[in-house]
Amino acid sequence: MKHQQNVDEIVALGLDFIGNIFFAKSSRNLNSIIHTSATKVGVFVKESLVIIKERITEHNLKVIQLHGGESNEFCKSVKNLGVQVWKVFSVGDDFESSKLKEFPDADLFLFDTKSKAYGGAGRKFDWSLLKAIDKKTPKKYFLAGGIHPNDAKAIKALQLKNIIGLDLNSQFESSPGLKNVEELKTFLVELRS
Template sequence: MKLKICGMKYPDNILEVGALLPDYMGFIFWEKSARYFDGIIPELPKSIQKVGVFVNATVEEILEKIEKHDLQAVQLHGAESVAFCEKLKKSIPNRIEIIKVFSILDTFDFTILKPFESVCDFFLFDTKGKLPGGNGTTFDWKVLENYPSTKPFFLSGGIGIEEIKKLVETLQCNVSTNCNVSIKKLPIYAIDVNSKFEIEPGLKNVQLCRDVALQRLK
């Protein structure tokens, strides 16, 4: 299970968290976010994939950020359509991953996912709230038991240390034991953490990030 630490903002903090070698680090290019990133990403270990997070940006704006920051992935956190994702996919190099975000509260209509399967590499499920992301609340993972696709996805939305422990225990448990087999069978590719690992918006608690980096390796 891979780890994405999102909402990075401050250069020194970025380097400290980068030293923990998460698989992905997310940088938010939405100006209304308290975690809006408008600097230069410091040099990170090559194993870390840099993700640009966008909310209803234009293809041209996304391409500009890809070029400026040498991004390896693009996360679409707005109301981007299938047609938009298709246009973006044709415009960016093949090596760059597209992650399409869908927000969940108590229920979710999974039928809307099907058209997106061919135009993105991953889905990301976050908690529906006032903001596009970083609301600090977790949705009921039982909703995902109805997930109909084999497309791997990122699990996000108010995930803290305790939620990660439960998820790791579920993924590692034996089917004969008392565990959530339905969740275990889901194609969870990575966990995405943000607000539960912060001192303030954009400033990550390095010790907590170290704890989650160790937890997912158990």
């Protein structure tokens, strides 16, 4: 999210987190300071610890989401900066749950659709894979990747014990970085009912 007025409208819907993308190759890359009462999540791809530290200070980030194949040691270094670390995993049919145990220093996980780019490119992975992942994951997690405004019922039907949040991204946007407030509001009403 990169437009202040849009952030204000979204936060008014009762969302807990606002994602700020810090990846120059993304059309959602943040170039200004956003003010919000929601917890700010900085999203990084293969970024240096020095730059992450600068962005934490400049943008008052409380959570860092790592998308670039970072190691547990890197997660630990970021966590030592005084923030939570959310480690992203790309899920496809060949996903190996055993690798989750290699990240004890991540505070939680985010499962996104496997793609050639970073992020799920607006596509879902096979959510039936979550049943096995949910049983094996040592951490709570967020679901991401192609979640659509019409998916509230399907998400509620998953009934997974470790899922604690959703990363609502491109399918809820009017344009990159600009959320459609009405679609989001409708989705949240259905999800919370």
